[in-house]
Structures are given as C-alpha cells and as structure tokens.
Amino acid sequence: MTEELVKAIADLHEAEALRLTEERLGAGEEPHKLLEDSRKAMEIVGKRFQSHEYFISDLMYSAEILREITEIVKPKLKGAFKTERLGKVIIGTIAGDIHDIGKNIVVFMLDVSGFEVYDLGIDVPAQKFVEKIEETGAKIVGLSGFLTLSFDSMRETVRAITEAGLRDRVRIMIGGGQVDDNVRKYTGADVYGSDAMSAVSLTKEWLGGE
Amino acid sequence: MTSQTPEELFKERSQRIEDAVQLKVPDRVPVAPIFCYFYSRYGGITAEEAHYDYDKWSMVVKKTAVDFQPDLIQNPRHLILAPGPLLEMVDFKEIKWPGHGVSPNHSFQYIEDEYMKAEEYDAFLDDPSDYILRTYMPRIYGVLEPFKRLPPIRIMMLGYGTAHLLAALARPEMINALETLIKAGAESLKWRSVMSSLQEELVGMGFPLSSDSIALAPFDVIGDHLRGTRGIMLDMYKRPDKLMQAIEKVLPMELQAGTFAAKRSGNPRVFIPLHKGADGFMSSEQFKTFYWPTLRKLIVGLIDEGLTPWVLFEADYTSRLEIIRDIPAGKAIYHFERTDIFKAKEILGDVVCIRGGVPNSLLCTSTPNEVKDHCKKLIDIVGKGGGFIMDAGAIIDEAKPENIKAMVDFTKEYGVYK
Numbered sequence: 001m002t003e004e005l006v007k008a009i010a011d012l013h014e015a016e017a018l019r020l021t022e023e024r025l026g027a028g029e030e031p032h033k034l035l036e037d038s039r040k041a042m043e044i045v046g047k048r049f050q051s052h053e054y055f056i057s058d059l060m061y062s063a064e065i066l067r068e069i070t071e072i073v074k075p076k077l078k079g080a081f082k083t084e085r086l087g088k089v090i091i092g093t094i095a096g097d098i099h100d101i102g103k104n105i106v107v108f109m110l111d112v113s114g115f116e117v118y119d120l121g122i123d124v125p126a127q128k129f130v131e132k133i134e135e136t137g138a139k140i141v142g143l144s145g146f147l148t149l150s151f152d153s154m155r156e157t158v159r160a161i162t163e164a165g166l167r168d169r170v171r172i173m174i175g176g177g178q179v180d181d182n183v184r185k186y187t188g189a190d191v192y193g194s195d196a197m198s199a200v201s202l203t204k205e206w207l208g209g210e
Numbered sequence: 211m212t213s214q215t216p217e218e219l220f221k222e223r224s225q226r227i228e229d230a231v232q233l234k235v236p237d238r239v240p241v242a243p244i245f246c247y248f249y250s251r252y253g254g255i256t257a258e259e260a261h262y263d264y265d266k267w268s269m270v271v272k273k274t275a276v277d278f279q280p281d282l283i284q285n286p287r288h289l290i291l292a293p294g295p296l297l298e299m300v301d302f303k304e305i306k307w308p309g310h311g312v313s314p315n316h317s318f319q320y321i322e323d324e325y326m327k328a329e330e331y332d333a334f335l336d337d338p339s340d341y342i343l344r345t346y347m348p349r350i351y352g353v354l355e356p357f358k359r360l361p362p363i364r365i366m367m368l369g370y371g372t373a374h375l376l377a378a379l380a381r382p383e384m385i386n387a388l389e390t391l392i393k394a395g396a397e398s399l400k401w402r403s404v405m406s407s408l409q410e411e412l413v414g415m416g417f418p419l420s421s422d423s424i425a426l427a428p429f430d431v432i433g434d435h436l437r438g439t440r441g442i443m444l445d446m447y448k449r450p451d452k453l454m455q456a457i458e459k460v461l462p463m464e465l466q467a468g469t470f471a472a473k474r475s476g477n478p479r480v481f482i483p484l485h486k487g488a489d490g491f492m493s494s495e496q497f498k499t500f501y502w503p504t505l506r507k508l509i510v511g512l513i514d515e516g517l518t519p520w521v522l523f524e525a526d527y528t529s530r531l532e533i534i535r536d537i538p539a540g541k542a543i544y545h546f547e548r549t550d551i552f553k554a555k556e557i558l559g560d561v562v563c564i565r566g567g568v569p570n571s572l573l574c575t576s577t578p579n580e581v582k583d584h585c586k587k588l589i590d591i592v593g594k595g596g597g598f599i600m601d602a603g604a605i606i607d608e609a610k611p612e613n614i615k616a617m618v619d620f621t622k623e624y625g626v627y628k
Contacts, residue, residue, distance in 0.1 A: 012447070014447070014448075055490060055491060055492050055493050055496070056443065056490055056491045056492070057443040057446055057447075057491065057492045057493070057496060058493075060439075060440050060443040060444060061443065061444060061446075061447045064444055064448075096312065096313055096316050097319070098306065098311075098312065098319050098321075099319065101322075101439050147316070147317055147319070147607065148570050148571075148574055148606075148607050148608040148609075149316050149317065149607065149608060151571070151574050151575060151608065152608070178547070178548070178569060178570045178571055178603070178604060179571065180569060180571045181571075182569065182571035182572050182574075182575045182576060183571045183574075183575060185575070186571075186574070186575035194548075195490060
C-alpha cells in the first residue's frame, strides 16, 4: 500500500493517489503515515526535477496533488505532522521586486528536499534578512530577483548582512531573471544559481560540508 | 556625425534592418538597444514621471535617441502601454506601477492571479467577448465592477423586445462606471496624441521604430492574463482539452491584433514577447503540444500578411532550437535572452535573423571594455554572414550609459562588413 501511494504521487497519477489516500484512511490507517508517504513521494519528484526528467509544470502539478491529499488527511490528523529537517535556509525576493514564481519554486524544492525553509516573501528589505539570520541562526541565505533592479538590491542586502557582522556566518546564493556571474561579482554573493536545482545542490553541499 | 539628412538616415537604417531580416549581408551589423526605463534613468526623470508626465517622457526618449543614434528606436509607447492617470482612474488591478505599489524609481510589475477560474473555460469558449466584458474586465478594472451585472449583450439581438434592457445602464454605480470610462478614454486620447507626435518626431529625426504592434503567443495570453502560471500549468494536466480549445480560440484574436496595429502604422515589425514556454517551464512534449503549434501559426500568419514577427524569447530556449526552426526563412527576427546565442546561430542561422546577445548583467555591472570584448565575439561569430542585430538580451532599465555607448559605437565601428 505504502509503495503504491508513493509511486502514484511521484508519477503524478492524481486520481490514483487520491483514491489510495481515501482507501487507506477508510481502512483506519494512521494519517501520519499517509503524510510520510507523500513526503517520500515529493522527494522523488524533487530528484526527477533535478535530473531534468520533470519540469516546473510537473512540480506545480505534484504540489497540487500534495495539497489535495493534505486536505483529505488533515481533518483526521491529531497533533502537528513533524519531520526531521536537515538544516535551515532563508529565502526571499529582494526589496523592490514583487516577483515570486521563481522564488516559490526554490522554496518548494528546498522544502521537499528536507530543509527548514524560512520564506520571507517578496519585496523584502535588507534588514529583514539580517533579523532572520540573527533569529534563526540559518547558515544559508538565498536572494531572488527577476528584474535588473534586483542587482542593486542584492548588493544592498549583502552589504547589510556584512555590516551586521554576519557575513562570515552565512553563505549567500542568488538567482532569478538575468542574474549570472557578473551579478554575483557585483553583489558580493558567494554563488549564483541558474535554476532551482542549483539552489538545492548548493544547500546540500554547504550544509553537508560542515 | 555624418552629413546625411534624417530621411537618408531613416532609409539607410531601415534597409540595414531589412537586409539582416532577409539574411543578406548589410553594410554593417545593425545595433538596436531595447530601451525601457533606461530612457527615464538616462534622461534624469523618475519612472513615475515616465508614466505621468507625457512631455518629460517625450523629452528623455528623444534625448536618448539623439545621444546614442541606434538603428531602431525602441517604441516609447511599448514601455508605457497605458499612462498612470488612466490606470488610477479605472483602478487597474493587473499591474503595480511606479509610485503605485512599487517604488517611483522602479519598473511596473505584474500581479498574476487566476483572473479566470478553472471552471470558467466554458463561458470563455462559448463567448469570449461576453466573458471579457462581464467577467474579466470587472476583475482587473475596479471601476468596472458593476459590469458584472450587465445582461449578456448577445440577447440584445431581439431588437425591439430587448431595448428595455438598457435600463441596466441607469443604475447609479453603472453611471459612475461609464462616466469614469469617458474620462479615462479622454486621458488615453490625450496620451496617445502625445505619443503619436513623439513617434512622428522620432521618424522625422531619422529613427525607424522597433515596432508598432504587439501580439502574444496564444498560450501566454491564457497564462499571463487569464489563468496565471500555476493555473495554466495545472490545466495542462487537469483540463488539457479545454486549454487547447482556449488557445485555438485566442490565435485568430492575436493574429488580428498584431496585423491591425502593424498595418495601421505601416511598420512591418510585430513584437511578440514570450513568457511561459522556456526550458524548464515545461517538457519538450508539452511545448510541442501546447505552446509551439499556435505560436508558429501566429508567426506564419503574420508573415503571410507581409509582416515581420520579432519574437523575444525571454529566458532560455536552447533545448528548443530545433523545434522553433520550423518557419519560413528570412522573414522574422528571433531575439534571445539566455538562450545560447552561438548555438542558435548554428542551428537557426540560415532561417531567421538573430537579435540580442548582450546580457543586461554585463551592461549593468561591467566596464565599456568588457562590453566591447563581448560585442566583438558576437560580431565575429553570430554576425558572420549577416542575419544579426546587436542588442541586449532583454529590456534595458538599469544599464550604465557608458556601456550602452560602448555597445553601439563599437558595433558601428567593428561591425562593418567588408
């Protein structure tokens, strides 16, 4: 049963996944187990995305299936569903920019890959990143920006982190729109990523290397 | 400067572009920076002023044209598609514009939403005009909220029997909506007349306009304006037939819109900026099913009308180069942002004029010498044998003026074909 559900979600068979969820709940199975299976399935989805087997369209569809399953399972759930987290990452779209599609994909990918993600949203002032680093002790910060105005905002954010004396404590990755290595140099970030997959592999590499 | 008259310059520049489009070898590589808020930044006004002060906007556009002498001048009407006062009057919801939701110094930005719900496909397919008037417009124009309660216009065909339905227009909130529309219309007219004079002046100064007509890929019409990115991505799985029908329905509308504006202006180039078909967004299969067929029909349809589609491939399309090759040769411009432009030349060089190649990151953060080095490489490889227009990869807002100058002047000097 467990494998069936994991496979149905990972293969994006929506109807099948929902049917299995209902069936197992009906048979009195622990709701936590279903969520655990969903999590496993999303890990597979993330891996397939990383290996270019899946695309943003597939990611969004898998998120939709997950949402539907959670909606079915939630009312039966006693207590919060907690899962082991690998490490903390702060993500946000920098000040002046209100684009969120790319940022949300990165957040989603990091989340299904097992990281604790603090999503600060869009148009995030530099100071908010600083405060979040202090509050959470996260060692990785990701700055997202779609428009070219983001280059200066990213630079400002990196500067604010430096001025707060936190630069040595965090690694900073940037991405989105027209961000490339020229922008990385300009902003003083550590690395730029050209897609959501690189955000995941960087995070793994940085947190794994400790 | 040369001693040519503006008329001569206009002819020479138009010919240079035309030669590049037809994959002939022009006298030199044309250079056409796709200016956007660069105009206002360079001219020393805010982005907000660009949207509100029509005369100041005209001034900075002319100043930029004169100072940089590009082969095409990016149409100032295509940056500001509707002026600030108009958007305010109608309480426009689909964008935030400088000083109104985004900083006075920053670009306008879209607010994506499911302006059309998934369950509304049938209503849209059944009667798009009715759907647009009574459902879509009330959602994106706050002032048109009362239009939701209008009777369906198509029942008016009962003539005498339905004339009494005009009563719907007499409700107080409807009167307010209609009066606001009249004022907004007057504002739009005022703005358009300033823009028309500006366009005429630019042409009179010897600068051909980049284009005076816009069309969208049918998939993007649905994705950008009706369903949102998430919505349309899910639709490919959950309701593919409805989505396909909607895309097919939109195709003739876009063809009509692009053709109409281009024919009216006499400028053959139709700007088609692409948004949601890039690598990573969808699989190759999905691209070949949902995105490309109607985009191709749009491109070929415009070509059949004697027009020149100028397709801006935003983001990266490197994996799709073989697919998008399938259009008539020497009739269009493909403008690339993050696509590997050297690979594009290899695969598309005998089919379509390639435009772009200079990353905005370089124009924003590097030095003129670095820009020149990059342009040299582009001229040597992508410019080889013609069919290339030097430009940034995407709209230019924040670039350093000295880098734009380097891009333009170096191309004029080094890009001469011998």
